[in-house]
Amino acid sequence: MIGVKNIDELFHAIPQNLLIKRPELDDGLSEYEGLKNMHALADKNRFSELDNYLGAGAYEHHVPAIVDAIIAKSEFLTSYTPYQPEISQGYLQCFFEFQSALVALTGLDVANASVYDGASACAEGLLMALRAQKNKKRVLISQALNPHYREVIHQYLLPQKIVIDDLSMTENEFKEVAAILIQLPNFYGEMEDVTSLIAAAKARDVLVIIANNPLSCALYQAPSELGADIAVGDLQPFGISMQFGGPYAGYIACKKSLVRQIPGRLIGQTVDDKGKIGYVLTLQAREQHIRREKATSNICTNQALVALAALVTLSYYGKKGLPALALTNFQRASYLKERLCQINGITPYSDKPHFNEFTLLFDRPVEPIVEALYAENIAAGVPVKKINGLIIAVTETKSQEQLDSYVSKMREIFS
Amino acid sequence: MSSLFAQSEPGKKSYSLPKDREVFKAFIPDQGKLRQSPLPLPETSELEIMRHLSHLAARNVGIDTTFIPLGSCTMKYNPRCNEQAARIKGFAQTHPLAKSSTVQGNLQLMFELEKKLCQISGMYAGTLQPNAGAQGEFVGVQMINAYHKQSKDHKRTVMLIPDNAHGTNPATAHMCGLTVVTIKSCPNGDLNMDDLKKHLNDNIAGLMLTNPNTLGLFSSNIVEVAQLVHKAGGLLYYDGANLNPLMEIVRPGDMGFDVMHMNLHKTFSTPHGGGGPGSGPVFCNKRLEPFLPVPRVEKRENCYELITDKPWSIGRIASFHGNFGVYLRAYLYIILHGFKGLRKVAERAVIHANYLKSSLSKYFKVPYPQFCMHEFVLQADRFIDQGVRAQDIAKRLLDYGMHAPTIYFPLIVKECMLIEPTETESKKTLDQFVEAISCIVQEIEKDPDFVKKAPYKTAVSRLDEVRAAKQPVFSYFDEAYQSL
Numbered sequence: 058m059i060g061v062k063n064i065d066e067l068f069h070a071i072p073q074n075l076l077i078k079r080p081e082l083d084d085g086l087s088e089y090e091g092l093k094n095m096h097a098l099a100d101k102n103r104f105s106e107l108d109n110y111l112g113a114g115a116y117e118h119h120v121p122a123i124v125d126a127i128i129a130k131s132e133f134l135t136s137y138t139p140y141q142p143e144i145s146q147g148y149l150q151c152f153f154e155f156q157s158a159l160v161a162l163t164g165l166d167v168a169n170a171s172v173y174d175g176a177s178a179c180a181e182g183l184l185m186a187l188r189a190q191k192n193k194k195r196v197l198i199s200q201a202l203n204p205h206y207r208e209v210i211h212q213y214l215l216p217q218k219i220v221i222d223d224l225s226m227t228e229n230e231f232k233e234v235a236a237i238l239i240q241l242p243n244f245y246g247e248m249e250d251v252t253s254l255i256a257a258a259k260a261r262d263v264l265v266i267i268a269n270n271p272l273s274c275a276l277y278q279a280p281s282e283l284g285a286d287i288a289v290g291d292l293q294p295f296g297i298s299m300q301f302g303g304p305y306a307g308y309i310a311c312k313k314s315l316v317r318q319i320p321g322r323l324i325g326q327t328v329d330d331k332g333k334i335g336y337v338l339t340l341q342a343r344e345q346h347i348r349r350e351k352a353t354s355n356i357c358t359n360q361a362l363v364a365l366a367a368l369v370t371l372s373y374y375g376k377k378g379l380p381a382l383a384l385t386n387f388q389r390a391s392y393l394k395e396r397l398c399q400i401n402g403i404t405p406y407s408d409k410p411h412f413n414e415f416t417l418l419f420d421r422p423v424e425p426i427v428e429a430l431y432a433e434n435i436a437a438g439v440p441v442k443k444i445n446g447l448i449i450a451v452t453e454t455k456s457q458e459q460l461d462s463y464v465s466k467m468r469e470i471f472s
Numbered sequence: 473m474s475s476l477f478a479q480s481e482p483g484k485k486s487y488s489l490p491k492d493r494e495v496f497k498a499f500i501p502d503q504g505k506l507r508q509s510p511l512p513l514p515e516t517s518e519l520e521i522m523r524h525l526s527h528l529a530a531r532n533v534g535i536d537t538t539f540i541p542l543g544s545c546t547m548k549y550n551p552r553c554n555e556q557a558a559r560i561k562g563f564a565q566t567h568p569l570a571k572s573s574t575v576q577g578n579l580q581l582m583f584e585l586e587k588k589l590c591q592i593s594g595m596y597a598g599t600l601q602p603n604a605g606a607q608g609e610f611v612g613v614q615m616i617n618a619y620h621k622q623s624k625d626h627k628r629t630v631m632l633i634p635d636n637a638h639g640t641n642p643a644t645a646h647m648c649g650l651t652v653v654t655i656k657s658c659p660n661g662d663l664n665m666d667d668l669k670k671h672l673n674d675n676i677a678g679l680m681l682t683n684p685n686t687l688g689l690f691s692s693n694i695v696e697v698a699q700l701v702h703k704a705g706g707l708l709y710y711d712g713a714n715l716n717p718l719m720e721i722v723r724p725g726d727m728g729f730d731v732m733h734m735n736l737h738k739t740f741s742t743p744h745g746g747g748g749p750g751s752g753p754v755f756c757n758k759r760l761e762p763f764l765p766v767p768r769v770e771k772r773e774n775c776y777e778l779i780t781d782k783p784w785s786i787g788r789i790a791s792f793h794g795n796f797g798v799y800l801r802a803y804l805y806i807i808l809h810g811f812k813g814l815r816k817v818a819e820r821a822v823i824h825a826n827y828l829k830s831s832l833s834k835y836f837k838v839p840y841p842q843f844c845m846h847e848f849v850l851q852a853d854r855f856i857d858q859g860v861r862a863q864d865i866a867k868r869l870l871d872y873g874m875h876a877p878t879i880y881f882p883l884i885v886k887e888c889m890l891i892e893p894t895e896t897e898s899k900k901t902l903d904q905f906v907e908a909i910s911c912i913v914q915e916i917e918k919d920p921d922f923v924k925k926a927p928y929k930t931a932v933s934r935l936d937e938v939r940a941a942k943q944p945v946f947s948y949f950d951e952a953y954q955s956l
Contacts, residue, residue: 058827058830058831059823059826059827059830059843060830061826061843064819064822064823066843067819067822067823067826067843068690068721068722068822069843070689070690070691070692070842070843071690071692071721071722072692072694072695075694075695075722075723075726075727076721076722077720077721077722077723077726079720079815080720080810080811080812080815081812082810082811082812083810083811083812084810084812084813085807085808085809085810085812085813086807086808086810087808088551088553088808091553091557091804091807091808092553092556092557092804094804094807095557095560095563095800095803095804096560096562097577098562098563098577098578098580098581099560099561099562099563099577100562100577101562101576101577101580102562102563102566102574102575102576102577102578103573103574103575103576104562104565104566104567104570104574104575105561105562105564105565105566107574109565109567111567111569111570113569114568114791114792115567115568115569115791115792117565117567121486121487123486123518123521123522125559126522127522127525127529128745129555130525130526130529131529131534131535131536131537132529132530132532132533132534132536132537133529133532133534133745133746134534134536134550134555134743134745135534135535135536135537135549135550135743135744135745136532136533136534136535136744136745136746137534137540137542137545137547137744137746137747137875138744138746138747139746139747140542140878141866141867141870141875141876142932142935143867143870143927143930143931143932143933143934143935144532144533144538144870144875144927144930144931145531145532145533145746146473146528146531146532146930146931146932147527147528147529147530147531147532148528148532148746150473150475150528150531151525151528153475153946153947153948154475154476154477154948156946156947157475157477157947157948157949158513160946160947160948160949161511161512161513161949162511162513164509166946166947166950167946167947168946168947170747171748173603173604173607173790174603174790174791174792175791176788176790176791177603177607177790177791203791205788205791205792206791208787208788209788209789209790209791211787212614212786212787212788212789213647216614216617216647216648216649217647217649218649248502248505274507275507275511276501276506276507277501277505277506277507278505278506278507278508279507279509281509282507282508282509291791298564298565299564299565299566299567299568300558300563300564300566300796300797301563301566301567301568301570301575301578301792301793301796301797302568302790302791302792302793302794302796303568303603303749303790303791303792303793303794303795303796303797303798304603304748304749304795304796304797304798305791306749316944316946322747323946324946325940325941325944325945325946326940326945326946326950326953326954327935327936327937327939327940327945328935328936328939328954329932329933329934329935329936330925330933330934330936331933333932333933334932334954334956335931335932335935336935337935337937337940339937339940339941339944340941340944342941344639345606345639345640345642345643346639346640346881347639348639348643349639349642349643349652350642350643350645350646350652351646352639352643352646354643354647355606355607355609355610355640355643355644355646355647356604356606356607357604357605357606357639357640358604358605358606358735358737358744358747358748358749358750359604359747359748360603360748360749361745361746361747361748361749362743362745362746362748362749363745363748363749365745365746369521369525371513372476372486372513372514372516372521373486373487373518373521374486374487374513375480375485375486375487375513375514375515375516376480376511376512376513376514376515377485377515378485378486378487378489379511379513380507380511381487381489382487382489384501385489385490385492385496387499387501388492388496388497388499389496391496391499392495392496392499395499410501410502410505427571431571431574436567436570436571436574439569453489453490454490456490457493457495457496
């Protein structure tokens with residue numbers, strides 16, 4: 058049929074000297090052996106046995122059982138980007154509802170169907186603000202931004218010859234500034250007061266980007282209430298297990314006036330030729346497969362399945378449950394913070410309000426404290442060397458007994 | 473279908489929370505900072521969510537239900553043991569900032585996966601960090617930029633890209649601050665060597681190339697291309713989207729490429745998930761190794777460590793370590809196949825593509841008649857006079873229970889259909905696809921208008937994309953949102 062005598066003829070275009078020798082050995086494992094291998098590797102990880110208080114961009118939340126049941130469905134798991142909308146209405150409507158859920162949460166007008174992670178959401182959010190502001194080539198970034206996010210922002214913005222300067226919480230000179238980026242709560246867990254800063258930026262036509270833990274805005278002011286033009290963040294707190302850093306999903310939401318600058322997939326409602334309501338990928342003229350080097354971003358594959366997990370989680374908690382979850386997180390964090398701060402030698406990093414994460418300072422080096430607590434099966438927090446501090450995250454997964462045990466172990470170290 | 477938001481009724485709930493103790497209730501958040509605006513998320517029972525999303529799933533197709541011959545997308549079967557592995561608690565419950573000694577299994581897996589992928593690519597070192605192919609491209613081009621910068625070769629600001637390249641290539645080069653210059657293809661589909669030579673000068677940062685290219689053709693000139701670009705002081709980037717037919721046959725490193733990405737969600741069977749998560753690890757040769765992103769995973773005596781102290785590194789590209797959950801799946805896929813099995817994958821992918829190409833050649837023009845690798849193009853302009861275009865044939869295929877191929881890409885072929893059947897499909901499925909095409913051709917001959925209005929059997933018929941762009945409705949809360 059194909060017209061060849063042997064397989065080698067099909068590879069005739071490959072220069073002979075490049076062909077590699079047919080492998081003699083290693084014909085693979087059985088499924089049983091392979092999985093056993095994976096379990097053996099997983100068993101070398103001790104972390105899941107610990108009481109975990111690490112945060113700084115990834116949080117241990119309960120993943121509702123329904124999340125896994127939905128994202129394991131074949132029609133979602135094994136599908137491709139919905140380029141053929143007639144047979145992809147299921148996913149397209151999911152993305153549309155995902156966009157709607159993010160609009161509900163942020164209070165802004167539009168959200169895209171996800172980007173890679175929190176870091177790339179920050180970078181892409183800044184790039185879209187820069188496109189909207191055309192001739193301004195400078196951005197100001199909060200000094201209390203997650204340092205990993207800052208590094209990725211540098212990675213994305215420096216090739217465009219953008220000047221990145223530090224944002225002051227009190228006084229800024231906004232010359233040539235396209236946008237400011239504020240993290241709320243910030244890297245140290247603080248809910249800074251940003252009202253006058255945002256007012257000053259807006260008075261100078263500077264776009265305001267808020268990077269948040271999206272769960273926090275079920276309790277605290279939404280980006281729209283704060284006056285943000287763009288909101289970005291990582292959706293990991295919404296039903297996505299920590300899995301050593303990914304896959305997570307970033308989100309970008311914005312005011313309607315900025316929608317043509319938004320990167321990545323965007324789903325819109327429309328009708329078919331019989332007037333039936335349907336959903337399509339829209340404003341594709343922004344994207345790389347149409348515009349090539351003139352596209353708003355090179356992003357192609359995004360984090361679709363992870364965005365679906367976030368949608369399921371947002372639906373599961375819903376209107377009442379999400380604020381309740383956020384409040385639970387806040388209260389358990391407050392409980393631990395208050396009790397730890399009663400120990401002589403431990404002080405809070407600041408007295409600003411927090412959400413589910415806070416930073417403590419110590420009268421002795423932080424590293425040995427963290428080590429000692431690891432030995433007690435407690436992952437105590439993320440140490441920050443330059444301030445000799447510890448960022449501690451508390452979620453709904455920590456019981457009063459666990460929190461009390463943390464406090465007593467810490468007390469022993471300090472006694 | 474009705475929106476989940478529309479199904480919301482006050483008082484309904486799905487969620488439960490751990491019991492609220494009195495000691496916790498004492499803590500009241502700062503009243504001045506509380507959210508004042510409503511939070512209009514739905515209120516529903518868990519069954520309602522499940523049923524809604526199950527109905528939506530039924531309005532979607534995946535590899536498990538449907539043949540998806542999308543060219544350049546490598547829609548192979550996603551083995552379910554991958555999913556099982558990714559859900560093992562010891563992996564899933566690890567925090568990315570955990571102390572290295574508590575996540576040795578994760579680090580060992582990353583280290584070994586890097587080694588295996590180095591072997592497959594013929595490269596010296598790599599990083600798994602990029603979240604998808606396009607981000608891998610970004611990392612690779614940033615490394616090329618960093619290399620020239622370190623060599624104080626500051627005028628290298630041009631990236632050469634063939635006219636049949638993936639759209640991400642020029643978009644990436646642009647994001648990396650480079651000017652894109654397009655290199656033409658020859659009538660036989662290969663890179664036009666004269667056009668290439670014309671553009672080689674000391675302004676070029678490099679050349680981005682896919683081999684086999686997006687026409688499914690392996691470029692025999694590759695060694696010469698590499699020599700020419702290197703002689704001009706440029707570097708070669710390999711877009712690994714089309715790696716599937718080359719595994720254990722030929723390696724990009726041996727062809728002369730300096731840096732490349734792979735798509736774990738294509739070649740290594742991790743599910744596409746409706747457009748992600750992907751994973752786009754980057755590999756390079758020795759001279760680019762210092763520029764790889766940090767952190768790097770290294771083996772020290774008896775343990776694995778994350779190393780950030782690399783003075784020439786371009787720095788970080790992801791929040792943490794990239795899509796670790798995807799690495800688990802790719803790693804298992806590789807150990808289950810072994811290198812022998814991977815070669816079989818490549819061979820079968822190529823046999824399937826050539827079989828399908830040869831079977832379809834009686835219905836449509838095959839602009840590049842030579843043997844293809846894992847994919848091939850058809851020129852579906854045979855009925856253009858009757859007004860039937862590639863788009864119409866694609867839509868009619870949906871009625872036959874098949875996903876359409878990639879259409880109108882690459883841009884250099886008229887009414888292009890790019891078809892990639894992958895190694896996991898059976899001969900029977902390929903024959904059914906040919907049969908469907910044959911039926912559609914007969915339908916067009918009989919009544920072209922019938923095919924022009926396809927599809928008929930899908931949840932919706934052709935959608936008004938112009939309206940979606942002109943009168944945009946992006947959420948349930950938009951004024952123009954239409955309920956049923």
